[in-house]
Amino acid sequence: MTHNNQKYVCALLFGSATLTCTITAQADFMADSKGELEARNFYFNRDFRQQGARDKAEEWAQGVLLRLQSGYTPGTVGFGLDALGMVGVKLDSGDGTAGTGLLPADRSSGGSQDDYAKLGLTAKAKVSHTELKVGSLFFRDPVINSNDTRLLPQTFRGGLLTSQELDNFKFTGGHIDRIKANSSSDFTEMSANRIGGTSNSFNFGGGDYQVTPNLALSAHYGQLENVYQQYYGGLVHVLPIATGQSLKTDLRYASSREDGHFRDLDNQAFGSMFTYRFKAHAFGVGYQRMTGDDPFPYIAGSDPYLVNFIQIGDFANARERSWQLRYDYDFAAVGVPGLTFMSRYVSGDNVERTAGGEGKEWERNTDIGYVVQGGTLKNLGVKWRNATVRSNFGNDLDENRLIVSYTMPLW
Known part of the structure; x- marks a missing residue:
């Protein structure tokens, strides 16, 4: 393990010990605290099928995540502290197969680093039903969305305020100044996917x-300051039809649109997804449309909140139209709880190619997952994710991900 990573691990242990001592000092602080340890084993293989491309990206790595969440001290204003410690270790990465996003790049060798670690600490305060968190953040919001599709999750640094003082209404707002990518130990400035520009300030509410x-x-x-502004509106409705149907x-x-004087920006993104559920079956149809002269902007390294953002593609090129068909099945209906299946297909067209003509692409995904429901191995999960991508303006890919995870409550 490198000297820098040793420092990260030491910091993690020190932070964990400090949190444990603090918890012991306050009974109320301890009563609502939680601790869990997750082991995540991740195999990633991506074959490039287009002419002239590299052969493949293939790596295997082990991740360990320690999550500690305190309760709140007594009083009108309650205070608490959360900690997230993460370590990733390379198990296999052959010559020329790095670049999967599981591990940080090793510039000296052109491959991947043997290991990396990161520590996130979050101070929090709560008054009534309003909570403020400051520090390392992992959360989901329609305009800024954390990514957890690799060995270790991507996090933000900043402040997050949530309030539910009014019945049936939740307010969310905050400020982010840095992003830490999935395969990085360092916070960096934020940039906008596809359109470029960097900023150390993202404001949202x-x-x-x-x-x-x-x-x-x-x-x-x-608002990614001096790069773009984004307004979002959404509606979710569930119509009960009959018993077991909706x-x-x-x-x-x-x-x-643009913010400041970085560059002109014009994008409108419409998405719709209709899902009919019949007992253990779910049938979905989706449509997504980009209008304007530019692609959909979002913070690079995060997840865009789009109905057709799937395993690899986002189908968010300028003026792109895309359709989705999806099917899900829950095997609990036939006596195998914890076993699930999903398959979907998305097809996009109307993309303006640099070389001229109409750009077209499609992607097919299949997920099969099983989580042990009881016994000694309860919470042990296995998931296989398969994807195929074909495009006349981008990469042709065949991809497989095998993820084995185990989460153990500490108390």
Whole structure:
């Protein structure tokens, strides 16, 4: 293990010990605390199928995540502390097969580093139903969304305020100044996917209103300072049809334009997903459309909140249209709880190619997962994720991911 990573691990242990001592000092602080340890084994293989491309990217790595969450001290204003320690270790990465995003790049060898570690500490305060967190953050929001699709999750640094003082209404707002990528130990400035530009300030805010038990509305705003502004509106409605049957409607719209004088920007993104659920089956149909002269902007390294953002592609090129068909099945219906299956297909067209003509692409995903429901191995999960991508303007890919994870509560 490198000297820098030793320092990270020492910091993790020190932070964990400090948190444990603090918890012991406050009974109320301890009562609501949680601790869990997750082991995550990740194999990633991506074959490049287009002419002239590299052969493949293939790596295997082991990750360990320690999550500690305190309760709150007593009083009108309660205080707490959370910690997230993460370590990633390379198990296999042959010559020329690095670049999967599981491990940091090793510039001296052109491959991947043997190991890396990172520590996130988050101070928090709570008054009534309003909570403020400051430090390392992992959260999901329509205009800024953390990514957890590799060995270790991507995190932000900043402040996050959530408030639920009003019935059926949740306010979320905050400020982010740095991002730490999945395969990095360091915080860096943020940039916008596809359109470039860097910034050390992302401001966001918005609300989610549960109008009825079956209808939710949301409105959010995000600003990557001096790069782009984004306005988002969404609707989710679940229509009960009969016992074991329902129709879910998920509508999303975002309008993005430039902020400051970085460059002109014009994008409107509309997305819709309709899911009919019949007992253990779910059938989904989705449509996504980009209008304007530019692709959909979002913070590079994070997840865009788009209905057709799937395993590899986001189908968010300028003026792109895309359709999705999806099927899910829960094997609990046939006596195998914990076993699930998903398959989907997305096809996009109307993309303006640099070389001229219409750009087209498609992607097919299949997920099979199983989580042990009881006994000694309870919470042991195995998931296989397969994807195929074909495009006349981008990469042709065949990809497989095998993820074995085990989460153990510490108390």
